[in-house]
Amino acid sequence: DAGVTQSPTHLIKTRGQHVTLRCSPISGHKSVSWYQQVLGQGPQFIFQYYEKEERGRGNFPDRFSARQFPNYSSELNVNALLLGDSALYLCASGQGRHNSPLHFGNGTRLTVT
Amino acid sequence: AQKVTQAQTEISVVEKEDVTLDCVYETRDTTYYLFWYKQPPSGELVFLIRRNSFDEQNEISGRYSWNFQKSTSSFNFTITASQVVDSAVYFCALSEAESNFGNEKLTFGTGTRLTIIP
Numbered sequence: 429d430a431g432v433t434q435s436p437t438h439l440i441k442t443r444g445q446h447v448t449l450r451c452s453p454i455s456g457h458k459s460v461s462w463y464q465q466v467l468g469q470g471p472q473f474i475f476q477y478y479e480k481e482e483r484g485r486g487n488f489p490d491r492f493s494a495r496q497f498p499n500y501s502s503e504l505n506v507n508a509l510l511l512g513d514s515a516l517y518l519c520a521s522g523q524g525r526h527n528s529p530l531h532f533g534n535g536t537r538l539t540v541t
Numbered sequence: 542a543q544k545v546t547q548a549q550t551e552i553s554v555v556e557k558e559d560v561t562l563d564c565v566y567e568t569r570d571t572t573y574y575l576f577w578y579k580q581p582p583s584g585e586l587v588f589l590i591r592r593n594s595f596d597e598q599n600e601i602s603g604r605y606s607w608n609f610q611k612s613t614s615s616f617n618f619t620i621t622a623s624q625v626v627d628s629a630v631y632f633c634a635l636s637e638a639e640s641n642f643g644n645e646k647l648t649f650g651t652g653t654r655l656t657i658i659p
Contacts, residue, residue, distance in 0.1 A: 459645055461645045461646070463647075468651075469651055469652075470545075470632050470634075470649030470650050470651050470652050471586070471632070471647070471649050472649070473646050473647065473648070476645040476646060478645075483645070484645065484646050486646075516584055518584075518586065520586075520645070522645055524645065529576065529588045529591050530588070530645065530647065531588065532578075532585055532586035532587075532588075533585065534583055534584050534585045535584045535585070537584070
């Protein structure tokens with residue numbers, strides 16, 4: 429079975445631009461979460477979507493938004509990019525149950541110049 | 542608020558030595574889950590173990606073992622007879638079991654970079 433897939437792998441954007449990151453969960457998983465990992469730090473929770481509804485949001489500004497599609501894939505959008513948005517963005521899929529672990533993708537490395 | 546502390550930023554050991562990675566957590570919840578993830582240079586977070594707060598039994602999986610002590614709020618990870626392939630960044634994480642998120646909202650520590658010297 430395919431794991432969590434994210435695209436693109438790498439991305440370079442300029443301050444003020446907009447970016448869209450994509451994630452496809454493991455087949456059968458209905459939950460997708462997004463995490464931001466700044467260099468040298470642990471991942472920080474941004475969003476969780478389950479069955480196409482937002483179930484949680486971390487401490488991120490409104491420039492960050494996300495959505496989940498009927499096939500459970502997800503997009504993370506970031507508007508008005510800042511230099512501080514440069515990070516590895518990780519997508520994780522899960523079954524939304526306490527007894528199942530999250531499975532992470534390889535991430536999208538975003539560089540804002 | 543939840544917090545996970547991994548005080549060891551970087552550790553280097555010679556191959557075949559044992560190494561222990563420390564993790565201390567803070568939470569007000571009585572029910573919670575603890576995790577360890579491995580992050581190789583490729584960037585993907587690889588799940589290693591999940592432990593719930595009611596299960597204080599130590600666990601061993603091959604060369605890996607975990608020591609959960611609720612009294613000291615610690616969940617330490619030991620690699621026995623380390624190998625070069627164990628080189629990676631290791632993260633400890635915590636989630637609330639009773640939240641609306643299930644296991645999806647994890648609070649991570651800052652990670653420990655482990656280097657195994659051949």
